[in-house]
Amino acid sequence: MSVNNWVILIGVLIVGMIFILASQGVIFGWMSMTEEDIQKGEAEQLVSLVQRAHSDSSKNFYYCYESSPVNITIEDGILIFERSRFEFSYIVPKRTAEINLTDITNICILKEGDVVKVDENVTMRFCTVESLCKGAPESVKDSLGKDCCPSEIPVCTKSHCCPTDKPKWCNKPKDGSEPRCMNETEYKDNCEEEICPSSISQCFNHWHWSSYDGTFYMNINGYVCDYYEVCHPDVVPIAKEIIECCNNRCSGNCHSMCNQALSDSGLSSTETDETKKKCYGFYTIYGLDDAARWMQGYQIHVEEPATVMLAGQTWMCTGYSIVLTTLLRSVGYGKDEVYSLCGPGHAYNLVKFPGESQYRFADTVGNSLYISGITGSDWYRNQYGACRTSYECGCQNDEGMVNCPSPSNIILGASC
Numbered sequence: 001m002s003v004n005n006w007v008i009l010i011g012v013l014i015v016g017m018i019f020i021l022a023s024q025g026v027i028f029g030w031m032s033m034t035e036e037d038i039q040k041g042e043a044e045q046l047v048s049l050v051q052r053a054h055s056d057s058s059k060n061f062y063y064c065y066e067s068s069p070v071n072i073t074i075e076d077g078i079l080i081f082e083r084s085r086f087e088f089s090y091i092v093p094k095r096t097a098e099i100n101l102t103d104i105t106n107i108c109i110l111k112e113g114d115v116v117k118v119d120e121n122v123t124m125r126f127c128t129v130e131s132l133c134k135g136a137p138e139s140v141k142d143s144l145g146k147d148c149c150p151s152e153i154p155v156c157t158k159s160h161c162c163p164t165d166k167p168k169w170c171n172k173p174k175d176g177s178e179p180r181c182m183n184e185t186e187y188k189d190n191c192e193e194e195i196c197p198s199s200i201s202q203c204f205n206h207w208h209w210s211s212y213d214g215t216f217y218m219n220i221n222g223y224v225c226d227y228y229e230v231c232h233p234d235v236v237p238i239a240k241e242i243i244e245c246c247n248n249r250c251s252g253n254c255h256s257m258c259n260q261a262l263s264d265s266g267l268s269s270t271e272t273d274e275t276k277k278k279c280y281g282f283y284t285i286y287g288l289d290d291a292a293r294w295m296q297g298y299q300i301h302v303e304e305p306a307t308v309m310l311a312g313q314t315w316m317c318t319g320y321s322i323v324l325t326t327l328l329r330s331v332g333y334g335k336d337e338v339y340s341l342c343g344p345g346h347a348y349n350l351v352k353f354p355g356e357s358q359y360r361f362a363d364t365v366g367n368s369l370y371i372s373g374i375t376g377s378d379w380y381r382n383q384y385g386a387c388r389t390s391y392e393c394g395c396q397n398d399e400g401m402v403n404c405p406s407p408s409n410i411i412l413g414a415s416c
Contacts, residue, residue, distance in 0.1 A: 036086055042067070043081035043088040046107060050079065050118065053111045054093045061111035062143070064122070069103040072118060079118075113145035135159045135199065153181075159199035171197055188273070193247075195239055196231035196330060203398040207232045208305035214400035217393050218318045218342060219302045227322050228340075228398035229306040230329045238294060238310075239330040242287070246279035255293040257286035264374075274354040280331040281353055285371065288324055288364035295323060298366040317365040321347040324364055325397050339395035341404055344386045350395060350405065359410045361388050372413035380415075387416030 053061040071082040077094045080087060097117040108122040127148035133139050133156035139147035149161035160169040162181035170191035171179045182191060198204050203225035206212035214224035229235060245254035246267060262268040265278035287293035299314045306326040309319040321340040328338040328351065337352045348363040348370075361372040363380065370378055372388075380388065389412075395404040407416065 035084075039081075039083050039086045040088055042070075042083075043090070046072070046081060046109075046118070047079060047090045047092065049109045050092050050096060050116055053109050053116045054095065056111060061109065061116070062122070064106060064108040067105055067107050069105055070107075071103065072099065072101045072107070074099050074118060110143065112143055113141050130154065130156070132156065133159065133161055134202070136161050157181075158197060184273075193243065195243060196236050200332075201228075201230040201329060201335075201398045203228060203230050207307070214396075214398070216303075216396065217401065218340075218347060222303075224396060224398050224400055227303055227305055228326050228329065228396075230326055230398045232307050234307040234310065235326060235330050238327060242280050242283050242327070242331050246276055246283055255283075255287050255291035257289070257291040258283060261286055277332060277354045281328060281333065281351060284324065284327045284331065285351075285362055285364060285369070287327075288320055289367055289369035292367045294327075295320060296367060317347040318342070320363075320365045321349050324349050324362065329398055335397060335399040339397055339402075339404070341391055341395045342393045343380075343384075343388050343390045344392060345384055346380055348380070348388065350410065356411075357409075359405055361410070361413070361415050372415045373411035374413070376414065378414040388412075389416055 049063055053063075068083065071080075073080040073082075074092065074096055075098050077092055077096070079090045079092045079096070081090070082088075093116070095115050097115055099118055101118070101120060104120040106120050108119050110117045110119070110122040125142045125148075126144065127142045127146050131149040131154050132146060133149045134147050136147055136149065136156065136159050138153055138161040139149055142148045149156050153161040153163050155162045155164060155167040157167060158169040158171065160181070162169055166181035166183050168182045168184065168187035168191070169179070170182050170187055171194055172192045173179070174190050174192055202213055206225045207229045208226040210225060211223050212225040216222040216224045216227050231239065241254070245252060245258050246261065246265075249268070250258035250262060259268075261279050261282035264282050265275050267275040267279040288295055294310055295313055295315060297314045298316060299312075300316050301312075301319070303318045303322060304312075306323050309315045309323055315323075318340075321342075325338050325340045329335070333351070339350045340347065341350060342348070346365075348361055348365070350359040351362045352359045360374065361370065363370040368379065369375060370380070372378070378388070380386075389404075389407045389410070391404050394401040396402070
């Protein structure tokens with residue numbers, strides 16, 4: 001037999017074998033199993049990413065990838081992956097958002113807070129600093145799970161979101177109507193000034209020793225709410241005194257430097273929200289200074305809760321600093337308007353007064369006043385030879401610890 005005949009014979013045998021195997025479903029069955037494995041692998045990849053997003057300790061998870069057209073359904077904790085003639089079902093956590101997607105070619109997994117979403121296209125949303133509004137009922141969660149005021153009501157005020165033309169939230173209108181957002185004029189004429197609303201601080205009703213949120217660090221470590229007891233029941237009477245003495249032009253039982261606070265704030269000649277709040281600041285600072293209203297003298301003792309130090313009526317520098325921050329926050333100074341901080345061997349404050357774009361150093365320890373840019377020589381600079389910007393601990397208050405402002409954002413005066 002010639003070589004060509006042998007080649008023809010072998011070819012016929014191979015074709016015959018393929019026909020026989022195909023008739024038994026062996027070859028095409030093997031090919032079908034391979035395709036099924038591929039589809040199952042893609043389905044399990046998606047389920048693995050969903051599980052990973054749920055188990056991720058952060059509030060943020062984001063991953064997208066391209067895919068061949070696929071149908072994905074998630075309902076009541078069951079994920080169904082369907083492509084071609086294959087369908088796979090898997091159990092996923094109940095906190096996975098329910099969806100019904102058809103013929104999608106891009107798969108995104110996004111975690112927002114505790115909820116994981118699967119979608120074709122996902123846009124990450126992040127709050128701006130101005131729109132952050134912790135606990136506001138009108139807020140929406142951003143991709144990090146933070147409370148964010150929507151664009152139509154972007155102003156955060158007293159833990160509520162308001163529109164730009166009505167930027168003031170009033171909890172107690174004088175006419176007895178429901179709490180609402182007001183414009184400046186309506187707020188001045190028709191809103192009773194609240195002292196210590198529950199929205200004033202995350203520490204409200206979480207005073208010592210509740211070990212609630214935020215790191216405290218000076219001579220000892222702890223939780224900020226254990227020390228900065230904003231609007232504690234024992235602090236409220238002092239907050240009322242500060243506000244009423246300014247608003248009532250020092251009538252009543254006010255301290256000896258009340259008229260000085262009225263004059264320095266401008267409230268004695270012009271009444272605005274700005275001059276009133278400025279008076280609250282000066283009255284508080286002067287009350288820990290020459291007036292020696294709530295604390296007197298100096299005594300070495302590590303930090304205690306603000307109310308304990310107020311009851312003791314004397315403390316060292318950290319005590320004066322913590323008390324000043326607590327009182328100013330209790331009369332309405334914002335979380336970014338007053339801080340306690342420390343430099344080499346000493347603790348003091350940074351305060352941003354209404355109408356000013358920069359902070360000032362304030363120091364009341366031992367009833368010895370220093371406000372940078374207002375009073376003259378800085379005894380700390382003279383004694384320690386250090387700038388007050390030589391920070392040894394971060395700026396802190398009842399909302400936690402942050403990086404201190406740069407020197408360019410501080411009226412330094414004689415501080416450096």
